[in-house]
Amino acid sequence: MRNAPKVVRKPKNFWGTLRRLFKYMSLKKWLLLLAFVLSGVATILQIFTPRVLGNATTIIFNGVIEGVQEGTSRFPIDFSSIYKILTMVAILYIANALLSYVAQFTLVRIVQKTVYDLRQDFKAKMSLVPISYYDTNSNGDIMSRAINDVDNIARQLVQTVNQAIISIVQFFGIFIMMLSISWKLSIVALITVPLSAFIISLIAPRSQRYFSKQQRELGKLNGQIEENFSGHTEIISFNQEEKSIEIFEEQNEKLFKVAFKAQFISGVLMPLMNMVKNLGYVFVAVLGGIEVATGVMPLGDVQAFLTYTNQFSEPMKQLTNILNTIQSIVASTERIFEVLDEEEMEITSTDIPAVQTDDKVTFEHVRFGYDRSADLMTDFNLSVKSGQMVAIVGPTGAGKSTIINLLERFYDVRGGSIKLEGVDTRDMDRDALRDRFAMVLQDTWLFHGTIFENIKYGARKGITDEEVYAAAKMAHADEFIRTLPEGYQTYLNEEASNISQGQRQLLTIARAFIKDPEILILDEATSSVDTRTEILIQNAMRKLLEGRTSFVVAHRLSTIRDADNIIVMNQGDIMETGTHDELMAQKGFYADLYNSQFTEAS
Template sequence: MSDVTAPRKAANFGPSVLRILALMRPDRARMTFVLFLAALGVAAQVVAPKILGSATDVIFDGILGKSMPEGVSKAQAVEGLRQQGQGKIADVLAGSGAQPGAGIDFHQLSMVLLLVGVLYVAGFFFNWSQGYITGGVTQRGMYRLREAVQAKLDRLPLKYFDSTSRGDVLSRVTNDIDNLAQTLNQTLTQLLMSVLTVVGVLVMMFSISPLLALIALVTIPVAAVITALIAKRSQNHFMNQWKDTGLLNGHVEEMFTGHEIVKVYGQQDAALATFDEQNERVYQASARAQFLSGVMQPAMQFVSNLNYVAIAVVGGLRVASGAISIGDVQAFIQYSRQFTQPLAQIGGMINILQSGVASAERVFEILDAEEEGAEPVPGERPEVVRGRVEFDHVSFRYEEETPLIDDLSLVAEPGQTVAIVGPTGAGKTTLVNLVMRFYDINAGQIRLDGVDTAKMNRAELRRNFGMVLQDAWLFGGTIRENLTYGAPNATEQEIIAAAEVTHVDHFVRALPDGYDTVLDENGSSLSVGQRQLMTIARAFLADPSVLILDEATSSVDTRTEVLIRQAMDRLRQSRTSFVIAHRLSTIRDAEVIVVMRDGKIVEKGNHDELLEANGFYAELYNSQFAQATV
């Protein structure tokens, strides 16, 4: 089973957020415009309640003025009320704009309501515009992030993929980036709007009543404490959620890829038990994270309600004393809602951000992974590539304390076929990986036509190699696209010629769409032998100077093996070839056979010479024929 090292806790929340925002840097002009639009939208929404409060005052003053007799002044009416012992009503009348005998001024009321309507429409337009622009900025940022991740994956050494679950890498590249994109879409605009709304509403509240504004400000520290407590606990669960999702994806990918083997060995129940266990961990982490995230909104709503009650009581007393108009109290109550609502939104968005930042850090771990060594600038290259490959006292180890290849020297002359044989773990595949610099050697030199490969650009070096592996790799696309993968500019005649030489043409023409037949990502509609022949045709069409054949006939029947050997014989003509084979009968005609054991060359020569020496090669060869006889 694949294992994934648990990612570190997202302790770098602030720096990670800044790094996420840096993805938007190329769109900073748009973001500046978004900030301007958001400020206009918030201004329209913040000013509207104050103006709407004046409409309430117009109605209240009209009703109050209509209830008083005409012909007296406002001062006389107030004095009369005080003499009648109605001091509170007198205070209200004194603080109002009512005029005795005057009713509701409907013209003024209609103008106020029209202005409020215009402000709300303008606010909607500004908010919609900045939301639309922000969405585009976010998606462009994610586009650049996906590009950066793909480019990074191309620069990562082979050892990274050897030590990391493919399912977890896929989860980071797909699920985590999608979660980050969704997080930014949900929070970037709202967070900006919420912060601006809090600032704008505070300004308006202080302009109406400093006392009530101070009461409303009590909400901020309470909200900050609640947010900090919940966010601190939820972050671990969000990290576990995405870590466990990666593990689950890795398990599903493994079981799907090897579903036939799982069934053959009757391991469906064990696979299901592992799935259930990992699925339960995803469920538990997700449930805890979502529960804590869900607590935030009700908690902030509770604080908002307490704040509302306090403002309503104190505001009512201030109206009764004539210190403030009823319209201003109405506006202030609206502002209190506008004030606490963005605080609650900020609290909720911080929890969403926790999930997004947890995903972002998993993606950043890929971007921060150690890359292949720096390319030489400028890179050297042979004047003419003839295919001479020389190993000069090469030493290599995967782990510092575990030597694998030690002081190995070998020369493959142009056009020679060098067969590499030996027991499992002897270093055969490692040797060809070193030739193409999938790994860098620890000591010595590997030279291609006299040029040290460490001084060559990797892409330039690998352009001279063709490779046919034991596992035939085909991708989703047409047969023609698969064949031309290493030679995209090949002509139709060249494609058909390569297919004919490698025994591919006859079965391709039998397919309904011929070379335009679409294969799935595994080429499962073809047999194992047909897939292997296609990879040989692909290498033939690429026309490399050096060819590497790694167990290319190990998983096919005898008749198909004969076809593949014939195709490989044609492919090897005039090319330097490294052939790794367990079936020693397939490499009898090789000019040089290298026998490896424990990372060292223990024998070297042609087939007859090695049999005559009666050493380790003869022992391997005879044991295979003895097994065949048995």
């Protein structure tokens, strides 16, 4: 079930998602209100400009007409009034620019804070969802939500909100100015509105579906790319380069088709809106010319009205573009909210009274399964005394790693209980529980940073440098670390591939040493080191394990001969239990496993 892709179901709640996004923005509601007011005032100033310029045209036109009527070559034009009008226009433009800049700056700050909060909530949520969420969702899809979808919101939200304010104010402001000039021409211009709305309502829903699908396909493609890059060595070693390219091209083709349809359908809106605008402009120009010819309207008013008619379609076009952009934003936002709405791990109490018991860890009638339709364990029972080393062996799929998952509460049992010193682990705080464990897995995990930082990772507060060096020596990592050019300050790359697999394992063992845990979990911790290093580590482990309880998952049975108790598992149940000598004397399942390894080795 690890990293199996999960089908993302679209909530189909456009307005609900949009309202929820604006709730994030409303945390800065006073700044948002300021941005709305500034942008609105700037737009109103811009709307007044054509009317003011129309007055200048009327003055010039009247002066020319008067000069023609008097038969003089000099036209009596009132240039002082024109200068005043042009000065007023310049002031309006400058004020519009300043207010627009401040509004844009304010909106950028609000949107970036909104995106910051989304990222913070997303990151916090990923630490609250159960491990099963990571098992049923690909890493690439999770990364796509955290990076691509959030980035898509950040890139488009500023311009969308700003343009929405401007377009709404423009629409109503221009319409009022048009009514103040001529109600007849206003009715003609207004006829285009329902036609534009009909076109939008016809095309927009289809476009939204494709935008949502586009984001899902992008997540799948990212998952595939991440998987190919992380497994690049395996792909090459199995000569699967061409196959991986074919799979990539197939997924890339799916994304291309969906993205093309989304962009094509949304792109159809603009030509249709331009057609509607041009039809309205032609009708207004014809009727306005008739009004001027009959002396009903001055030329300046018709000029201003034609400018307003041309501008009247702009808010509609901008709102159309905004609608397309909002669809993309909502598609990304829905994917973020899908994660934020995931079920979280239950918060458990930390004030649990101590229980008197000789057992360190107890499994009582444990029932569990990864798939809810079937149980891997049906009635698992195990008691572990303090300081015991318990080895867990069995074939692949027997349930060895499942015990580790249950101990650390990566998963909770369905029935029965797991108790730590008599207290049910489900009643304990997860962080407090995991502080009592240290774990070294077969698959090493090291982050991009220095070797010193990686060893110190997860250590208690106040740890000294000397203790870090001592832990490295106990893990027999100090010798190879000091041969590196930068020693403990050597930086590991993303996958720590600048050191060997065995060296990576030594560092994770050193990290477990420095945590000084009550309970140690080792899952084939020495599988990637050579025989000599393995012997040295086992000697160091004996010192570390003194007075501590440990669970050791082993495939090489020769490494656990000294275990206090060996649990032999198969299909989720305990088949045999005892020391190495006791199990060998039984000549059962364990003895067969042990002897088969030496037979294979010979």
